[in-house]
Amino acid sequence: MAHDAIIIGAGMSGLAAGIRLAMFGKKVVILEKHSIPGGLNSYYQRRNFEEGGVRPFDVGLHALTNFIKKGEKGKPFSKLLKQLRLSWDDFKLHPQTHSMIHFPEAQLKFSNDFELLESEVHQRFPHQKDHFARLAQNVREFNELDLSLGYQSTRAKLATIITDPLLLEMLLAPLLIYGSAWEDDMDFAQFVIMFKSLYFEGFARPEGGVRRIIKLLVDKYAENGGELRYRSSVARILTENGKAVGVRLDNGEELRAIHIFSSIGLPETAMRVDDGHFETQPRVGKMTFLESIFVFDKKPTDDATIVFYNNAPTYAYRPASNYYDATSAVVCLPDNYERHNTAGEGTVRVTYMANYRQWADLVRTDYDAKKDEVAESAKALIKKLFPTYDAHLRFTDVFSPTTIERYTWHKDGTVYGSIDKTRDGRTPVDNLFIIGTDQGFLGIIGAMLSGISMANLHGLMEAPQ
Amino acid sequence: MNQEQVRQVVLNIISDIAPDEDMTTLKDEVSLREQLDLDSMDFLDIVMELRKRHKVEVPAEDYPKLATMASCVSYLTPKMQ
Ligand SMILES: Cc1cc2nc3c(=O)[nH]c(=O)nc-3n(C[C@H](O)[C@H](O)[C@H](O)COP(=O)(O)OP(=O)(O)OC[C@H]3O[C@@H](n4cnc5c(N)ncnc54)[C@H](O)[C@@H]3O)c2cc1C
Numbered sequence: 001m002a003h004d005a006i007i008i009g010a011g012m013s014g015l016a017a018g019i020r021l022a023m024f025g026k027k028v029v030i031l032e033k034h035s036i037p038g039g040l041n042s043y044y045q046r047r048n049f050e051e052g053g054v055r056p057f058d059v060g061l062h063a064l065t066n067f068i069k070k071g072e073k074g075k076p077f078s079k080l081l082k083q084l085r086l087s088w089d090d091f092k093l094h095p096q097t098h099s100m101i102h103f104p105e106a107q108l109k110f111s112n113d114f115e116l117l118e119s120e121v122h123q124r125f126p127h128q129k130d131h132f133a134r135l136a137q138n139v140r141e142f143n144e145l146d147l148s149l150g151y152q153s154t155r156a157k158l159a160t161i162i163t164d165p166l167l168l169e170m171l172l173a174p175l176l177i178y179g180s181a182w183e184d185d186m187d188f189a190q191f192v193i194m195f196k197s198l199y200f201e202g203f204a205r206p207e208g209g210v211r212r213i214i215k216l217l218v219d220k221y222a223e224n225g226g227e228l229r230y231r232s233s234v235a236r237i238l239t240e241n242g243k244a245v246g247v248r249l250d251n252g253e254e255l256r257a258i259h260i261f262s263s264i265g266l267p268e269t270a271m272r273v274d275d276g277h278f279e280t281q282p283r284v285g286k287m288t289f290l291e292s293i294f295v296f297d298k299k300p301t302d303d304a305t306i307v308f309y310n311n312a313p314t315y316a317y318r319p320a321s322n323y324y325d326a327t328s329a330v331v332c333l334p335d336n337y338e339r340h341n342t343a344g345e346g347t348v349r350v351t352y353m354a355n356y357r358q359w360a361d362l363v364r365t366d367y368d369a370k371k372d373e374v375a376e377s378a379k380a381l382i383k384k385l386f387p388t389y390d391a392h393l394r395f396t397d398v399f400s401p402t403t404i405e406r407y408t409w410h411k412d413g414t415v416y417g418s419i420d421k422t423r424d425g426r427t428p429v430d431n432l433f434i435i436g437t438d439q440g441f442l443g444i445i446g447a448m449l450s451g452i453s454m455a456n457l458h459g460l461m462e463a464p465q
Numbered sequence: 466m467n468q469e470q471v472r473q474v475v476l477n478i479i480s481d482i483a484p485d486e487d488m489t490t491l492k493d494e495v496s497l498r499e500q501l502d503l504d505s506m507d508f509l510d511i512v513m514e515l516r517k518r519h520k521v522e523v524p525a526e527d528y529p530k531l532a533t534m535a536s537c538v539s540y541l542t543p544k545m546q
Contacts, residue, residue: 024513071485082483083506413539456509461525 002256003027006247008234009263011039012444013406013436015217016451019072019084022189022226023362029255030226030245031413033233033409036396038181038214039263040408040437041444046397055395057293061210062306062332062349063179063203067112069096074133075201083452090216091331092207094306094337098202101170102385103310108170112202123165135161135171139200144192146265147424152188169315174198174308176317177330177351179442181285181416191438194261197445205337213444236264237272237432244273244432259459263436263451266418269427277429282438286319288401290354292378296391299346300333307331307385310318316353323353323359323370326377331385346391350378356401356412371398381398416442425454459465466545468538474545475537478514482507485521523546 005021007014011033021028036042041060048055056292066077070088081088098111099402106124110117114136121132138161154172162168175194186194221228235249237260246256262269266282310328330351352374355458362370372417375396382389401413417437425433433454441450466474476488479501486501497503508528515521521544525532530540 024517071484074504078502079504079506083510087484115503135526452506456506460511 002246002258003029004257005029005259005455006031006255006257007261007263007435008247008269009039009436010034010037010218010228010230011436012041012213012261012447013439013451014039014212014261014263014450015221016080017082017263017435017459018215018221018226018228018451019224020452022221022224023085024460026459028226029257030221031230031234031249031255032228033231034407035230035231035248037218037228038210040404040410041210042214042407043211044325044407046395048395049058051394053134055295056211057397058210059060059399060432061444062330062334062345063096063189063349064091064093064206064213064445065198065201065203065443067093067202067204074286076197076445077201080097080445080448080452084220084448086216086219086220091204092208092212093204096203097204097303097338099174099306099308100304100308101172101308103166103170103313105166105313106170109198110261111200112204112382114200117199121167126162128162128164128167131162131164132167139192139195142189142192143396144189144196146189149189149423150338154186154188154191155184157188158191158245159347166313169310169313173310173317173328174306174330176315177308177328177353179416179446180317181287181419181421181442183286184316187421187440193441193446197443205334205336209334210444218450234264234272236274237269237429239274239277239429239432241429242277250441260432261435261451261454261459262432263434263447265414266420266422266427266434267411267439268409269432269438273427273429273432277427279428282418282420283324284417285418286356286412287317288319288354288356288404288413290324290352290359290374290398290400292350292352292375293397294348294350294375294379294382294393295395296346296348296389299335299344299387299392300348300386300391302333302386303336305333305336307333307437309381309385318353320353320355320358322355324354324374324377324380326352328353329378329381331381337449345394349383350351352378354401354413356405358386359400359402359413360405367402371444372399374398425450425458466542467541469543471538471545472534474515474519475511475534475541478518482510482514483502493538496532497534497537498532505535515541516533518544 004026045054236248270278332349404413421440
């Protein structure tokens with residue numbers, strides 16, 4: 001029997017969309033190529049030869065953005081809780097201590113209380129006090145959820161508000177690396193989303209990491225009667241008379257549905273539709289990263305949660321010209337969330353911007369050597385930032401843009417998707433919709449909100465074409 | 466269903482959608498949005514729950530009729546006979 005909806009991908013957006021549709025009696029199936037859920041924010045384990053046993057890691061989780069306190073209303077996270085019928089307590093959130101934007105000439109701290117960032121800006125950039133207030137006001141009043149908005153350059157808009165270039169670079173750095181598909185700039189609506197989710201609302205970490213979130217979603221989906229199939233790779237999206245009618249899997253099996261929601265990316269979706277439907281092929285995004293994860297024998301001595309490090313007066317946000325760019329990094333100390341247990345090992349994660357093409361062209365032996373080089377560079381940065389942290393390294397894991405591509409099938413290991421977004425989720429093919437990253441809302445919270453709002457708009461409210 | 470029962474149906478739905486809201490002081494003539502933290506997504510849920518639980522269809526053009534508890538009751542009662 002045909003389904004009401006097929007969802008391609010069991011990442012954050014696919015699972016959230018699935019919950020919404022299943023909740024209201026739709027017959028839904030999620031098709032996931034991997035053998036586990038989570039997508040770009042999944043989990044894995046590494047065997048530890050010296051000590052025996054395995055170590056669990058999260059692929060992506062530095063921070064859950066959009067932190068709210070229990071009972072806070074009218075925020076993205078509270079909307080998400082209501083829409084998915086989850087409770088705040090389910091997430092067991094540990095708020096961040098504080099984070100830091102670290103440039104050579106200045107540092108700015110921020111936390112889940114916007115006043116800290118305000119006072120830091122007032123102290124370091126007293127002449128920009130009114131400018132910063134105007135920016136915050138602009139952000140507050142902007143309706144970033146308007147689905148009809150087109151691309152607007154953030155740098156062009158900000159240049160008229162923040163007149164000190166250093167402050168501008170510092171404010172932009174975390175927002176770019178936590179959510180821009182565009183090189184050196186970002187869409188202004190995306191800037192507003194990121195400003196609110198990082199600076200107004202802030203960071204937290206669910207106890208147990210990303211596994212907790214994924215389990216909540218998978219369980220809620222099953223509870224509502226949704227069907228989830230792993231190792232089910234969608235090869236083609238089938239159309240009839242300009243309308244999507246189903247999919248064909250790699251093994252030849254065909255499934256039909258009224259609506260198809262794809263979370264695999266706009267270019268990756270377009271590639272699977274017969275020629276002639278998409279006038280131009282959407283562009284594959286270039287922003288991809290390298291992540292080094294270090295496990296030490298004790299917790300970090302510094303109490304920052306995330307350091308956005310940049311060793312230049314301007315912030316270069318673009319693919320590295322030489323495999324990876326150590327000029328800047330995100331350094332995450334996942335142990336430095338409040339009420340986190342204090343004994344035991346300490347973890348440090350270091351993210352560099354990377355260059356997909358160069359990593360993809362490496363042969364195996366060179367690839368391993370290059371990863372070792374990255375780890376050495378990241379370790380040196382940890383020493384530089386936290387000189388009193390004299391812990392012994394127990395375990396290192398590095399993953400590259402090709403690792404990301406291998407396990408998520410995002411072309412070129414792109415993390416923030418295409419620069420061609422489809423904000424209302426529509427595609428040139430009727431009944432085929434884009435959810436998640438390439439709809440325009442990204443990050444863990446953003447992707448879930450994307451799945452929710454697209455499922456509402458196209459799966460629940462509107463009659464099929 | 467009589468008006469009192471329809472009112473209870475709507476109350477039950479809202480308390481499932483927004484479990485943190487205090488409904489004991491709800492004024493029937495004042496807009497629900499003004500008194501409770503409900504946005505357009507939540508109104509969609511009210512409509513979807515009416516369909517799921519009571520097989521009542523509320524077309525999109527009638528959403529404004531759900532603005533207050535009193536208008537919900539007068540709009541829905543004839544549909545729930
Ligand atoms: C290293 C890293 C760190 C990150 N850190 C954070 C963070 O700290 N905080 C945060 O908020 N966000 C973070 N992110 C971003 C966040 O993970 C993503 O924005 C979000 O998970 C995207 O979800 P999605 O549903 O849009 O897409 P995806 O998660 O990519 O979901 C797509 C799914 O489709 C599946 N798929 C692909 N092709 C097929 C096919 N042909 N057939 C069937 N299934 C297919 C994939 O396996 C995948 O499961 C990070 C990302 C990375 C890579």
